[in-house]
Amino acid sequence: MHIPVVGIVAEYNPLHRGHKHHIEQAICKCGAEAVVAVLSSDFVQRGEPSIVNKWKRTEMALSSGADLVLELPAVFSSHNAGVFASAAIDVLGASQIVTHLAFGLENPNWQLDKILDIVIEEPKPFKFLLKEHLEKGYSFVEARSSALDILVPGTAEMLRGSNNTLALAYLKQIRKKGYNMVPVPIQRVGASYNDDRLGSFSSATAIRKAISCGKISEALAEMPQETAKILKGEIEAGHAYLESDRLWRLLRTVLLRTPPSQIARIAEVSEGIEYKLIKAAYSASSFEEWADICTSKRYTMGRIKRHGVHVLLAVDHWSNRAFQRLGPPYIRVLGLKNRGRELLRQMKSCAALPIVTRCGDAARVSAYAKKIMDYDILAAEIREEVVAEPQRGLEHKRSIIMAAGE
Numbered sequence: 001m002h003i004p005v006v007g008i009v010a011e012y013n014p015l016h017r018g019h020k021h022h023i024e025q026a027i028c029k030c031g032a033e034a035v036v037a038v039l040s041s042d043f044v045q046r047g048e049p050s051i052v053n054k055w056k057r058t059e060m061a062l063s064s065g066a067d068l069v070l071e072l073p074a075v076f077s078s079h080n081a082g083v084f085a086s087a088a089i090d091v092l093g094a095s096q097i098v099t100h101l102a103f104g105l106e107n108p109n110w111q112l113d114k115i116l117d118i119v120i121e122e123p124k125p126f127k128f129l130l131k132e133h134l135e136k137g138y139s140f141v142e143a144r145s146s147a148l149d150i151l152v153p154g155t156a157e158m159l160r161g162s163n164n165t166l167a168l169a170y171l172k173q174i175r176k177k178g179y180n181m182v183p184v185p186i187q188r189v190g191a192s193y194n195d196d197r198l199g200s201f202s203s204a205t206a207i208r209k210a211i212s213c214g215k216i217s218e219a220l221a222e223m224p225q226e227t228a229k230i231l232k233g234e235i236e237a238g239h240a241y242l243e244s245d246r247l248w249r250l251l252r253t254v255l256l257r258t259p260p261s262q263i264a265r266i267a268e269v270s271e272g273i274e275y276k277l278i279k280a281a282y283s284a285s286s287f288e289e290w291a292d293i294c295t296s297k298r299y300t301m302g303r304i305k306r307h308g309v310h311v312l313l314a315v316d317h318w319s320n321r322a323f324q325r326l327g328p329p330y331i332r333v334l335g336l337k338n339r340g341r342e343l344l345r346q347m348k349s350c351a352a353l354p355i356v357t358r359c360g361d362a363a364r365v366s367a368y369a370k371k372i373m374d375y376d377i378l379a380a381e382i383r384e385e386v387v388a389e390p391q392r393g394l395e396h397k398r399s400i401i402m403a404a405g406e
Contacts, residue, residue, distance in 0.1 A: 005343065006032035007098035007181065008066070009088040009170070011040040011077075013050050013208070015060040015227045018189055018201040023065035025186045026102030034339050036098055037066040038088045040077035041376055042383040043313075045084050047291075047305025049241045049383040051208055052234045055401060058335040062403040063226035068340035069401075070095070071332040073372050074379035075323050078309045080268075080302075081141075081162075083324055085169030090327045093179035094353040097346050103170055105185040106161035115152055116171055119144070126151060137298050141165075163188050198222055211235070212242055238389030244287035246386040251308050252290075255281040258311075267310040267320030273299060277307060312382055313375055322368075329369040330356040335401030359396040 006026045012019060023035060039057055044050050050057065058069045076087035092098045118126050129150055133143035141159075149156035158164050167185065174181055189201050198206050198215075202222040210219035216235060220228040234240040241247075255263070255278050263274035276294050284290035287308070294304045310320075331353050336344060348355055354365045362373035380395035 002097060002099055002346075003033045004031050004100065005034045005036055005098050006030040006100040006102050006184070007092040007095075008035060008037045008102055009072075009085065009092070009166075010037050010061070011044050011050070011204070012037075012057045012060050012227075013040070013044050013204050014052060014223065014231050015057065015064055016202060016204055016207055016223050018203070020064045020224050020227075021189055021201070022102070022104055022186055026100075026184065027065065029184050029186065030100040030102060030182070032100065034067045034343055035065055036068045036070065036092065036095065036343065037061045038070050038072050038091050039334060040072050041074035042379045043074050043078035043309050045077065045079065045081065045306075046302055047078065047307075047309050048244070049247065049386055051211075051241050052231060052239065053380065053383060054334060055398060056230055056234055056239075058401050059230055059403070060227040062335050062337055062401065063230070064224055067337050068333070068343045069335040071334050071376075073328060073332070074313065074376050075315060075320070075372060076328065078306060078313075078379075080306070081165050082169050085166050086173045086324075087328055089170055089173040089179065089181075090177070091331055091353075093174070093177060093181065094328070094331060094351055095347050096350040096352055097343055098181055100184050101170060101174065101181045102184045102186055103167050104163040104188040105167050106163050106188050107158055110158055110164065112168060112171060115148055115155055115168065116175065118148060118151060119168065119172055120175060137296075139298050139300050139303065141300070142297075161188075211240075239387055239391065241383065241387055244386075248284075248287040248290070250382070250385060251287065251312055252281045252284075254311055263311065265316050266307065267315040267317055268303070269307060269310075269317070271298075273307070277304075277311075313378055315375065319371070323372070326368060328353065329372055330354045330362060330365050332356045333400050335403060337403045357400050359398070 008023065008026060026032065027035060039054060039061060040050065042050055042054055054071065061069050070091055072088050072091060076083055092101065126147055129147035130143055133146045145156045145159045171183055198210055198218060207219045207222055220232055260274045260278060263269060263277060280290050280293040284293055291301055291304045295301045331351060333344060333355065356362055359373055359377060362369040377395045381392065384390035384392050
């Protein structure tokens with residue numbers, strides 16, 4: 001019989017006090033004897049490079065209570081909430097060792113079951129309302145939220161919370177795939193995900209903004225000591241992603257030299273948005289300005305930025321469809337502590353997907369697995385090009401981080 005093991009889906013961009021509190025609460029509420037974290041690759045869901053690479057964020061996770069850290073590949077981690085959450089749950093589910101899933105909620109008493117039934121079963125009234133709102137020019141997320149709000153009043157307000165939106169996606173995938181994980185909602189403490197002000201339990205957004213404004217000491221003071229030390233070291237070494245100028249120069253070059261017909265083949269690009277993406281590149285002086293010019297009621301800022309990431313990674317429409325249909329082809333281990341070694345031994349004997357510890361292992365799994373890994377290597381190399389002191393050519397040589405401690 002498995003010991004209680006709690007799974008957590010995270011970006012840790014960077015890992016702050018609220019994240020550490022979440023890990024501690026997860027252990028307490030689940031009676032867990034171990035923590036498994038699924039961590040975003042080098043590009044995150046908001047459509048940007050992570051502030052420090054996945055290896056340093058793995059160190060942060062291990063220093064803050066995680067026993068085993070697994071990777072969410074770049075083609076899933078740089079996607080919308082539904083794709084991001086589904087793939088992360090697939091990794092945890094395939095491990096066959098995770099008994100609980102702990103996730104943050106802005107409203108932990110929110111009754112999700114009725115909404116979950118609707119989004120899974122998609123009854124005719126829901127489909128009609130969804131179509132009606134899409135035809136009005138709303139994004140899919142807004143259209144779905146509005147349709148659900150008519151059927152279950154109050155839903156739209158709840159879904160404005162990013163944690164609530166992800167929670168719905170996690171639970172949908174657990175039920176859809178029949179994973180034997182007990183959902184454990186945990187109240188989010190402190191600032192909301194998008195709050196950019198430093199304060200008690202500052203958000204990752206606030207910490208990144210403070211650092212970009214030169215308030216490094218103030219930002220680091222809002223983080224656990226060990227994770228602040230890791231981030232400080234990366235900033236001083238020139239390895240942290242602090243501003244978007246280099247990213248914008250790369251993306252602008254690609255957009256200006258690529259015909260609209262080729263941009264139209266990029267993942268999720270549709271309805272002629274490729275012309276706007278290219279046109280805006282001529283006048284925009286920054287990544288943020290470009291995304292702002294392209295943003296509309298139908299195309300959110302996050303979606304536009306993810307278009308930018310997909311352009312840089314050259315993720316095409318049909319590959320993207322295949323990734324969503326097939327899901328993660330392996331479980332990649334990024335780091336572990338002593339207790340994590342035992343978890344890894346268990347996984348090797350019972351996991352539903354092959355275990356990968358080095359980049360080269362993927363090619364021995366399948367051609368599809370190699371393709372996913374190739375995108376991860378590319379994402380890591382592109383991320384290196386947008387920092388002050390790049391460490392080029394290291395990703396394919398990396399191996400598991402073995403941290404001290406139980």
